[in-house]
Amino acid sequence: xxxxxSLHSTLLAVSVVLIAIIAVAASIPRLSAQEMTxxxxxxxxxIFTQGQQGGxxxxxxxxxEAEAVFRGVLARTEQYFPGEALMRAASLHxxxxxLSELGRLKEAVAMAEEALxxxxxxxxxxxxxxxSQALLASIHRDLGRRAEASxxxxxxVLAMASDPNTPPGNVTKGFSQFLGMxxxxxxxxxxxxxxxxxxxxxxxxxxxxxxxxxxxxxxFRSAEGNLPDADxxxxxxxxxxxxxxxxxxxxxxxxxxxxxxxxxxxxxYRDAEQLxxxxxxxxxxxxxxxxxxxxxxxxxxxxxxxxxxxxxxAWPIGRRALDMRLALLPADHPLIATSLVNLGLALxxxxxxxxxxxxFQSAIDRRQKSGDEVGAAxxxxxxxxxxxxxxxxxxxxxxxxxxxxxxxxxxxPGHPVATTAAIDQAWLLLALGQxxxxxxxxxxxxxxxxxxxxxxxxxxxxxxxxKRRIVVKVAAAWEVAAE
Numbered sequence: 001x002x003x004x005x006s007l008h009s010t011l012l013a014v015s016v017v018l019i020a021i022i023a024v025a026a027s028i029p030r031l032s033a034q035e036m037t038x039x040x041x042x043x044x045x046x047i048f049t050q051g052q053q054g055g056x057x058x059x060x061x062x063x064x065e066a067e068a069v070f071r072g073v074l075a076r077t078e079q080y081f082p083g084e085a086l087m088r089a090a091s092l093h094x095x096x097x098x099l100s101e102l103g104r105l106k107e108a109v110a111m112a113e114e115a116l117x118x119x120x121x122x123x124x125x126x127x128x129x130x131x132s133q134a135l136l137a138s139i140h141r142d143l144g145r146r147a148e149a150s151x152x153x154x155x156x157v158l159a160m161a162s163d164p165n166t167p168p169g170n171v172t173k174g175f176s177q178f179l180g181m182x183x184x185x186x187x188x189x190x191x192x193x194x195x196x197x198x199x200x201x202x203x204x205x206x207x208x209x210x211x212x213x214x215x216x217x218x219x220f221r222s223a224e225g226n227l228p229d230a231d232x233x234x235x236x237x238x239x240x241x242x243x244x245x246x247x248x249x250x251x252x253x254x255x256x257x258x259x260x261x262x263x264x265x266x267x268x269y270r271d272a273e274q275l276x277x278x279x280x281x282x283x284x285x286x287x288x289x290x291x292x293x294x295x296x297x298x299x300x301x302x303x304x305x306x307x308x309x310x311x312x313x314a315w316p317i318g319r320r321a322l323d324m325r326l327a328l329l330p331a332d333h334p335l336i337a338t339s340l341v342n343l344g345l346a347l348x349x350x351x352x353x354x355x356x357x358x359x360f361q362s363a364i365d366r367r368q369k370s371g372d373e374v375g376a377a378x379x380x381x382x383x384x385x386x387x388x389x390x391x392x393x394x395x396x397x398x399x400x401x402x403x404x405x406x407x408x409x410x411x412x413p414g415h416p417v418a419t420t421a422a423i424d425q426a427w428l429l430l431a432l433g434q435x436x437x438x439x440x441x442x443x444x445x446x447x448x449x450x451x452x453x454x455x456x457x458x459x460x461x462x463x464x465x466x467k468r469r470i471v472v473k474v475a476a477a478w479e480v481a482a483e
Contacts, residue, residue: 043080047073047087054094062247063101064286070095086128089118093132100139101250103292103328109143112136130160141181142292143333153181172198172205176212183216183223188412191220211240215255222262225415231262249286250293253279257297264300265416269307276301292335295324299342311349318343334370337363341379348386357386377406381421384428393432400425419448 036044054069074091081087096111116132124132137152160166176198182191198213205213218233238255241248260275280297287294302318322339329335344359360383367376380403384396400421407418422445429438 040080043076047076050076051090051094054098058094058098058101063098063250067095067098067102070098085118085122086124089115089122089124089132090128092118093135096139097135100135100142102287103290105139105143105329109136109139112139125165126159126163127166130156130158130163130166133159138177143329149181153178172201172209173212176216179216180219183220188220188224191223195220207240207244211237211244211251214240218258222258222265224412225417227262227266227416231259234259234262249282253282253286253297254293256282257293257300260300260304264304264307269304273301273304273308276304290324290328292325292328295321295328295335295339298324299339302346303342306346306349309349311346314346315343315350318346334367334372334375337366337370337372337375337379340366341382344382344386348382348389353386353389357383357390360386373406374410377403377410377421378417381417381424384424388428388431393428396428397425397432400428414448419445422448 050069050073054066054073057063057066057069070091074088074095077084077087077091092111092115096108096115099105099108099111112132112135116129116136119129119132133152133156137149137156140152141149160170179191179194179198182188182194195217199217202210202213214233214237218230218237221227221233222230234255238252238259241252241255245251256275256279260272260279263275264272276297280294280301283291283294283297298317298321302314302321305317306314318339322336322343325333325336325339340359340363344356344363347353347356347359360379363379364376364383367373367379380399384399384403387393387396387399404418404421404425407415407421411418422441426438426442426445429435429441
């Protein structure tokens with residue numbers, strides 16, 4: 001008991017606590033004051049047993065099987081306990097959690113909303129309320145509704161932090177998911193505080209909890225541009241997951257994709273391709289009808305292939321990722337914008353500039369509509385190159401001006417995305433006949449590249465040769481112009 005109280009209080013010491021927990025517990029809510037028939041008693045036993053089975057399947061990452069079990073639990077609840085709102089809420093909650101993991105977010109959000117409403121009306125405890133709020137928040141976030149997600153997460157923490165029965169493992173998981181949310185939103189200062197708290201407790205945690213912590217820290221390190229550290233924590237998470245849940249093939253594939261993404265950002269395209277192929281192959285077997293995480297792996301695979309100059313091979317893979325997301329996700333989902341950007345990059349490699357420009361612009365419009373200014377700025381960097389290729393170099397410089405201003409406000413100094421934007425702008429400024437300004441921007445980019453090189457733990461980690469040569473060319477061209 002002492003260890004639980006210590007862990008709980010230490011974690012709650014962080015300034016803001018948001019707990020995003022998908023609870024798949026098979027506990028049975030209290031029933032109305034009435035006697036059960038023998039049929040109901042038998043049904044209750046069956047519901048309990050199947051709930052335990054569904055929870056175990058969910059924990060193992062076997063979400064398709066978990067969905068089938070939870071549907072059976074819901075059917076028996078409706079048949080034998082039609083007036084028990086809290087039992088129905090628990091069944092809906094668990095089914096919504098499984099559907100969310102399967103990427104069927106439209107179905108999941110309706111069930112999660114009903115579950116929360118039933119628990120609020122039925123006087124459920126704070127832990128149950130917080131679990132429902134956190135589940136619904138995670139679904140809203142996956143749907144790209146960040147404002148709604150944030151409000152629900154804050155309600156969840158107030159509910160769960162007030163319940164002394166909240167298990168410490170759930171608190172750890174909540175903090176880990178909170179850290180990931182902070183990283184996604186660009187709140188890096190607070191994310192660092194949460195990281196420090198979590199890493200100080202790693203030695204006290206079980207292997208399963210370490211998976212969540214290492215994974216979240218990897219996401220944070222990637223978001224702040226510390227790619228070698230991101231790779232290290234993703235590999236720690238993968239090793240811990242392989243030890244504790246070797247059958248959780250979905251999460252293992254996602255981690256492999258994350259490691260591949262980090263390699264791609266370090267310009268190790270061939271190594272990234274191999275990992276993306278491995279992740280996509282595993283996910284194809286699990287989800288033959290498609291899944292958002294499969295689409296993400298295909299997106300990464302297409303990019304890695306395209307960046308090696310094999311655009312004809314990359315194009316159909318990227319198109320398939322986009323079609324899969326259009327079929328599975330709402331039209332305004334941010335991941336559709338991601339697919340549009342990646343498809344545009346493949347089109348650029350294939351010298352289809354106008355369709356690429358249109359894809360980039362569509363991605364920008366979608367991201368601005370959803371309030372994702374950093375995402376819109378990332379797409380604008382690609383749009384600038386398409387504009388330049390179409391002869392509108394001035395428009396490209398303006399696009400990069402706007403993007404770099406967003407990065408300056410939202411990203412830490414030296415972030416790789418900001419460095420890439422600076423390199424591209426230096427190149428376009430030189431083409432526009434502004435060598436003085438090109439040199440100043442190129443020097444900023446060079447300093448960032450040098451800082452990133454120094455940060456790498458492995459001194460053999462390559463800096464992108466093409467981008468480095470661009471900086472050198474800009475500087476050399478300025479010297480010639482100055483003469």
